[in-house]
Amino acid sequence: MTVLTSTTALAQAPSILDVGDGVVLPILLKVALVLGLFFVVPLVGGYLEHKVMGRMQNRRGPVEAGPFGSLQLVADGIKFIQKEDIIPRAADKPMFALAPGLALVPALLVFLVIPLGPGVFAVDLELGLFYALAITSISVLGILLGGWASANKFSLIGGLRAGAQLIAYELPLIITAITVAVMAGTLSLVGIVEAQANFTLPGLEGFNLWFVFPQIVGFAIFFVAAMAELSRPPFDMPIGDSELVFGYMTEYTGIKFAMFLLTEYAGMITMSALMVVLFLGGWQILPGVATPGCEGAAGIMSCDPIGIAISVLVTLAKIMGLVFLMVWARVAYPRLREDQLQRISWLVLVPLSLANLAFVTILTVVL
């Protein structure tokens, strides 16, 4: 574990934010990038969800706040700040106050390792994938804590459901991620993107393939598990308005409630970003297409500023595409029953992902 003490040893590729010789400026820039991503992209995702869900339900979605209602979530945030912050008398007050933060901070920290483009990331850890998955699973502690500290049976049941659900779906999620790591031969997220740029099938030299093509099953498992991990409908039993009031969020008001909501939206973005990196070739526009202004492996590395901008936009577009898929599933499907949820995970997804892992591992070794 001595390796972990040295940041230089962990960093794989240099970030474009490492400018100058100083220490303070790059750190400030990286903090700005992570906070900017954390506060802006989830709002865009939330706006997309509002609009798409509205249109799919023959509504218009937000229209009043800002142009085409685009500032609705900002207005909601301001409203949440103004709301009274109520803490139930029976609640465990320090834990009650701590829980939203405990859920929110990991969602923020995941953005640290997510690469949006060539060099556009805060840090490229050698264990980037491991770090991302490990950090996301901390969020469940905040949810469990919130459910317990609320001193409310609905909150407690919601928190426990969330715990059970996250344990159940963490497994297929991680196994699928391992499968990708096996194919890429690295845990670094930038490294996985690079691996996809270089991945070709025999007979198709010169035309790289994203991992989604050989791993369509793995992608499907990861997608379903990610939605369950985020408690997104149709896997929102921890919230289950019709049975649990609002699950672990029942007793939360104002800014604390907003923090839980932001955790969910930020989680949508980070999970989508992970899927983009693991399966969809990162910032590459299309398989086999080089980004203008870039060179290197499959034409997606060592870019000039225009190439970097295009790459970032491509990544964000892919993320929003996945968010759209999540919203689409949310509108189309009703909430599952708790036992159906557990059954899908343990009896379908876990065996499937294990078989997938075995299959891919054997293929990788053989080929």
Next chain:
Amino acid sequence: MAQTSLPGTGLLKGLAVTVKHLFKRPATLMYPYERNELAPRTRGVIALMDENCTVCMLCARECPDWCIYIDSHKETVPPAKEGGRARTRNVLDRFAIDFSLCMYCGICVEVCPFDALWWSPEFEYSEYTMDALLHEKDKLREWADTVPPPPALDEGAEAPAEVTEAIAKAEKELEAAAQKEADKAAAAEAATTEAKAGGSGPKKADEPKVAAGEIDQETYDALIAEGKSERIARSKAKAAYVKKEKARLKAEADAGGGDAEAAPTPKAADIKVEAGQIDQETYDALIAEGKTERMARAKAKAAWVKKEKARLAAEAESAAGAGAPAGEEAEPPSPTDAAGSDQAPSTDAPAEEPAATRKLGDVHVEGTGEIDQETYDALIAEGKSERIARAKAKAAWVKKAKQAKLDEEGGA
């Protein structure tokens, strides 16, 4: 278990349905900017036409929420005719509906017997406070202006009773006016020796003045015999008297104006016309117009009586050699002669004894309220009411004054 489709087809179908709706036009109506076309009889708010309200309180009592507040006071209305009874009338002071309580059941609108409450299609009257939803009658009246007119009746539908009655009433009034005109014209014709047909109406002053009060005993008996009530018989007999008296006075005037030295002409009052016959022409015309048999018969009877009288009067005139062409056709009777005898104007002109001398009728005395104290005292002593005594004493004064005038003239 038969597998009808591949597993997972349902999931894809669900996605297809939702994505199809994604590209449909949203059903949302952007309300403040766009407005829905409301149904014509939309029940938005309850409006009040306070001029129709009689403060009967039915709405307030029927309201399940007790959200209607009504205040009123009684006002005394002076009698329409002198000597009549003063009436009391409810005057609406306050009419308020608390729309924070109202549940829009519409029972008040249903029960209102005078069409004072209406459903208005206005619905944009939200307020920031609950108590601001208590709307007073001014506001409710404003809403009444937004009430749409009632929907048109179906093709060939029977007109509502109210409308039919109102039309009938208006027609009757028109007929009465026409009848009056005709009477006037006839009077003018009879009064002038020039015998101008369709001449302009005579001056008002030429209209003989007859005081109501006496009854025509003959008519009265006839009506009683017919089984009419005493009241009706009395009023009709009174009217008949007035009419007869007028005819008599007219004839007198004719005699006086036409040839002062002529032999006394048969008085118009002597022209006795037995009612009972009908004017077939009028009757047919009315039936053809679609009037009921009863109405047609009544009007035709009246027309006949009128014609007959006119004929007799003309005969009498020609017999007296007054210069009027013999056999002159009377003014063609209005086909819809409306209860002519009932329409006779009762005037407050100086009263005259029917048995007074001929000359007395020529004298005009304007009474200004003087009474004959002697008569008054006598009547009071007899136990008559003050009102009657005063009225009769007034009449007596007029009579005396006329006599005095005549005597004066005679003396001169």
